[in-house]
Amino acid sequence: MWSEAPPVAIHAPGNPILADGRYYSTDPAPLVAGDRLWILAGRDEAAPDVDDFIMNEWQLLATQDPASGDWTHYPAIARPEAVFAWAEPGRAYAGQIVQGRDGRLWLYAPVLQKADTSKDRFAIGVAVADAPTGPWTDAHPAGPILSQMVPEPNTIQNIDPTVLIDDDGRVYIYWGTFGRLRAMELAADMVTPKGPEHVITGLDGFFEAPWLMKRQGVYYLLYAGNTVGPDCTPTLYHACIAYGTATSPLGPWTYRGVILKPVSSTTSHPGAVAFKGQWWLAYHTADAKGGGHFRRSVAIDRMAFDDRVSPPAILPITPTRRPAPPPAPSRDIAGRATATASNVPIPVRYWIKALNDGIVRPTPLPPDLWGAEPGPASQWLEYRFDTPVTLNGARMRFWADASAKIAAPKAWRMEYWADGWKPVRDPKGFGVGVDAFQPASFAPVTTRCVRAVLDTAGAGVAVQEWEVLAPTAQPPRAPIAATAPPCDLKP
Template identity: 65%
Template sequence: MIRTALVGALLSSALALPACAQQAPVSAPAAPAAAATATAPAPRELHVPGNPILADGDYYSTDPAPFVAKDALWILAGRDMAEPEVNDFIMPEWQLLTTKDPASGDWTHYPAVARPHEVFDWAEEGRAYAGQIVPGPDGRYYFYAPVLEKDSDAKDRFAIGVAVADSPTGPWRDAHPEGPIISQRVPVANDIQNIDPTVLIDEDGKVYLYWGTFGQVRAIELEPDMVHTKGREREITGLTGFFEAPWILKRKGTYYMLYAGNKAGPDSDCTPAVYHACIGYGSAPSPFGPWTYRGVVLKPVSSTTSHPGAVEFKGQWYLAYHTADAQGGGHFRRSVALDKLEWDDSVRPARIREVVPTHREGPAPVPTRNVAAAAVPGASNSPVPVQYWIAALNDGVTRANPLPPEMWGSWRPDNPPRQWISYAWDAPVTLNGARLWFWNDQPAGASIGVAPPAAWHLEYWDAAARGWAPVKAEGPYGTQPGRFQEVAFAPVTTRCLRAVLEASGKGSEHAGLAVQEFEALAPEAALPRPRAEDAPAPQPCG
């Protein structure tokens, strides 16, 4: 996961930076949402009709780490407990999901199997980030967990500890009570954030530990005892766009590393927006490399973060990941999903086929006047800066405290006085209204940051005149942010609609602009007809 506390409204100066540049390492834990209890809740038997596995909003689950034990597939997961509009990772504990047959939909959920401060005496409460359970050669289970050291003067106090248990569900005890096995102090000094551990037991019995975030991934060999480090710490390179969440596996003699990547841009095979991550992967002929980037396993999902875990179970490979698709879900209220992962063995090394996420059946669509979902959005500042995402304009989502990719935005150091955003349809549509939801971090009239527009108006493409023409608005154009500003107008039939936005400012200095949602309204409600993802783009207007 992306490790930061994005609390409150995001300032426009921060919005202009890549995610890794604005997200300082966490140095202290947030207070847990609820006090930890000594006794874990009883296991729950669930029948799951599809992804996400935990979907009702009672428990959110994140950072999945699958493994096979006792003839069952298990998934270790963290627990998100942030309130709906809190932009922070409130994660006090780990939990487990297990099934004998993923296709059956029958799962057992073990809540609260471990909490950092209850497993490691040297750890602080909270921040139960992405860990991994590995069945050891001695029949026991080893839990590699990133936690915060409570008595450390390190610049970044995240460290990796190891716990051991006789069962996947615990009870867990510290296998190295002297302290962490990886930190900014041990086994050698480093200056990275030491989280996201992943472990491989190779066919020759050697054990390798990988970890890292913020574009840095490291590796080291472990002793056969699964606990103590051996040899020197190595830096892993060659994984294009690596941001965090490494996951190591080996298949048919080749080593594979899956990871959350955020190489962003309009031509990226990973993600158009830097705050969103894809799951990329690379391969290597040996545990330490050299590593070669191979492509994308999973495109960005509904959560900004992404975290892979892959495992073979009863002859079938699976990819575990998380999304924001559960009831009440969000970027800090994520839920684990599981889909089949397939290989292309016609090439060497074998290629991982791109995974297409599956979803449980949702509620039936309801009629709406909004036809924006069938359009392709455009903007005067295309390609849109990578911290924003133009696709947010017609995704149907508005939030009180959004992240940058949940809006279209224009902020830059020298903002122009005017911008526009537009929709283009494949065929003409009849419209008689529109609604815009503005976002701001500066008041109206400001010449810095992101402010509401000083004014705006709507134009439609007049095919006969081959030009843009203003709609005949039936009321004022409101500019208040944080709610929809609706304008009704005399009906027009057109293939393109645009909103022209005048930036606020003084003299030659202007604020940026941001819009969370842009709805285009037809005279009558009808069932929505979203545009197919692989449909060719319509011809632009103008």
């Protein structure tokens, strides 16, 4: 039977806050209560090889000074079924706590309704407590305040609530995902819908995770966007954090730009708050030990505004990380290369930079891969170095998905540039299995460019990582800053 866990003091010398892999945290919603900054977070519990959001409870992080790195972790403060009698266990998705005019804390939480016939059973309930840690009591025992059936029928997925209590005491709630954003006013009781439901537009690339806030009379809405392009995401699956502004709490909204580029997790989720004169942005990444797209961890960085413009603009945020030991010497020097492929421009499901990012996941999502759709009988991948390197081996990790008509190649081989493409000599290995690295070796070559040719027989193909190996371990070196020139040009 579930019960609350005792709080634990932790020190986080950087992001993510919880980093050792014992607890994953996600969907941060910061709150200032008393003399502390609190962050409500879900808990990711998926196994490393499970691509699903396994989320059974909410947790809290609290600090008196985010810059100090000293936090208190409250591992479990509530579960859906323990708070809402009408809710199923699990799916403790992104919620938010706000402090009402009466001093009490109000939790807006998306949960799954049991015994419901709606096409999508996600609904938003409201609970109340005297402290962020609870105990939490259903503030509307009759059921959710928002669903596909109440206050009026809708067909969206009703998750990701964000709530603002305005200076005049009026209460506003936004929610939605998959590009569909809704908003309405709530009555002073914090639970009763008041007025019509508004369909929100004007926020370019809106996907999910709205966060409503106000500063110096200007309303801001932060959100996860997934418009593919240089300003937001490299692939369909990633998300950036963008924002818009308005002069009234229900809009209309004007798109203002991107403040956080995609992070290491495919999803991104903002929450921002002012605490002791400094604004902070909380978000999540996959940067904890054993982390992944379904094993995310909360991070926090300073957020600043440019008050020289009107309305004041949120300045771009550069994510910070915990100090880490330098990488060990390695034979794999692919990280120094610029990657390209025969199918440029790459389909937006995939990401060429995944080839040599050094990340391998048990169950990758498309952004973790370079991929090519069915068509040509062969495809090639190419690494360009800024100066000549010596290589005598490689490792390739293929990925397959029958439903997407993606398979391992029939065969693959390597070539190097020497006034034209030439096959490597004395090749060995070059297997074509999936879900494990396929090693290859050959006589040493010194070159600035190497190419892997994949015989696909017209099928689609995908590669999670392509390592190229020097004869001996090399000291770590940062990736080159500029794009290496084509192979037929001198460096």
